């Protein structure tokens with residue numbers, strides 16, 4: 001498999017921050033907030049993280065795969081159908097919409 005791109009499956013991300021903490025290049029940035037949700041039949045509300053932003057700076061990324069390996073929810077995955085090239089550093093910082101897997105909208 002080619003290790004050319006890391007995709008974020010947004011719905012699976014719980015904003016647990018593990019990938020952010022373990023990335024050796026410190027190239028993942030994440031922001032989230034917490035909301036209280038009461039599920040049907042539950043005795044009390046529970047707190048749930050809501051993902052606000054998730055960026056990978058590909059100008060720093062080493063493609064080591066640590067973020068993919070440590071994610072407990074399989075929210076990150078190699079996407080062999082995409083590759084990133086640019087001469088502009090700003091273009092190498094991708095956010096949630098840019099990080100969606102190939103074939104998803």
Ligand code: SF4
Pocket residue numbers: 006022023024025026027028056060061062063064065066067068
């Ligand atoms: S592949 Fe490695 S360097 Fe790149 S974002 Fe993931 S943990 Fe960081």
Ligand code: SF4
Pocket residue numbers: 012013014015016017018019020030070071072073074075076
């Ligand atoms: S480790 Fe996975 S679930 Fe946790 S913040 Fe990173 S992508 Fe989201």
